[in-house]
Amino acid sequence: MSSSSDAKMQNLLDAITVALQHDDDIEPIINKSNISHEEIDGLASVIQSLHTAFTPIAPSAKFANNLHAELMGTRPRRVVSTVRHLPARVHVAAIITIVAGFGLLVLRRLMGDTTPQDIVDEPLAV
Amino acid sequence: MMKNIFRRKSYKDLDDTELVQLAKDDKEAFGELYERYMPKIYSYIYYRTSNQHDAEDLTARVFFRAMSHIGNYVDKGVPFQAWLYRIAHNLVANWHRDQGRRKVIPLDDYVVHSLKSESPDRLAEDSEEQEKLMEAIHRLPEERQQLLLLKFIDQLSNAEIGDIMDRTEGAIKSLYHRTLLSLRDELQMQEHQATNRRPKQNKG
Numbered sequence: 001m002s003s004s005s006d007a008k009m010q011n012l013l014d015a016i017t018v019a020l021q022h023d024d025d026i027e028p029i030i031n032k033s034n035i036s037h038e039e040i041d042g043l044a045s046v047i048q049s050l051h052t053a054f055t056p057i058a059p060s061a062k063f064a065n066n067l068h069a070e071l072m073g074t075r076p077r078r079v080v081s082t083v084r085h086l087p088a089r090v091h092v093a094a095i096i097t098i099v100a101g102f103g104l105l106v107l108r109r110l111m112g113d114t115t116p117q118d119i120v121d122e123p124l125a126v
Numbered sequence: 127m128m129k130n131i132f133r134r135k136s137y138k139d140l141d142d143t144e145l146v147q148l149a150k151d152d153k154e155a156f157g158e159l160y161e162r163y164m165p166k167i168y169s170y171i172y173y174r175t176s177n178q179h180d181a182e183d184l185t186a187r188v189f190f191r192a193m194s195h196i197g198n199y200v201d202k203g204v205p206f207q208a209w210l211y212r213i214a215h216n217l218v219a220n221w222h223r224d225q226g227r228r229k230v231i232p233l234d235d236y237v238v239h240s241l242k243s244e245s246p247d248r249l250a251e252d253s254e255e256q257e258k259l260m261e262a263i264h265r266l267p268e269e270r271q272q273l274l275l276l277k278f279i280d281q282l283s284n285a286e287i288g289d290i291m292d293r294t295e296g297a298i299k300s301l302y303h304r305t306l307l308s309l310r311d312e313l314q315m316q317e318h319q320a321t322n323r324r325p326k327q328n329k330g
Contacts, residue, residue, distance in 0.1 A: 010299040013306060014284065021281055042310045049259050050309075054278035059168040063182050068160060071189055072153050088224040 009035060016044055020051045142206045150197050160189055163207060166280045167214050173275055174218045184221060188214045208289035215272070215290070262312040270305045277302065 012033045016026045030040055137145065137158040148155035167188055172181035191213055199209060263271060269291065276287045284298040291298065 006300075006303070010303045013303055014299060017277065017302075021278075042314070043306045046259075046306050046309045046313065049255065050274060050278050053256055053259055054173075054274070056165075056169045056279050056281075057172045057181075058165055059172075059182070059185065060178075063185075064164060067164070067182075067186050067189065068157060070186070071160060071193060072157055 146206050211290040
């Protein structure tokens, strides 16, 4: 395919895509082009399928309003949301720290609450 | 009150460049930019993460990041919209890396909802076709998947997509053409394989 026919085809594909997005009939566009149905039909069918498959997803009104308020500073940012936005490695580090701290507390409780000071204060057996 | 109404009205009339300049010192100007672009950015992220919670988290991060960096933003050929999409693209890429997930568009759950047919037979047929289409899209390189999202979900022009993907308008047109050819060939191959399998199954 030459570069000029490539460009014609690319423009036609673009026009078909835009027409479908505006719910316009694509048949007149194809007929007006100098490209045969045989060449374009397969591609037009793919565009049609993509157009059907992809539908924009709207955010919830609650989310949109809350985020707007947080950005404008009229609503404090939620701690949970701030924590969730941290990178995964920070989450892992935080979990390890919490588990290690808890483990240390349990260990000390099992060892009878002995502190280095207790050992120092303990009278030496003569 | 009247002053606010006038100000709000004037924000709506301003173009992005003017709003960005104002937004450097004025949160309400940023609020107008947020209203213009948040739904599109959300939709883009939603299709790239496949779930509402992560889409909401990442959308929030995009706008907090944009707000904190807007003071340094200078339009050097990259319009504000493209700048926002680039932030979203980078955050989604980091998200995929952190999650260790494949960079695919997980659309399968949403396709069924978008089918417009009402007949059960037709619905099943459409659903099967859409499934094949999605499989074919999953096999495309990431940049082609991104192009399809920007074109069909956000309905951006080739020039706008070019700004986001750092390519010329012509390069985007060409990439779109090649993407459609790949999809068509892939779907035809699947169809061919399915046709070849049928007689064997009947014989068995």
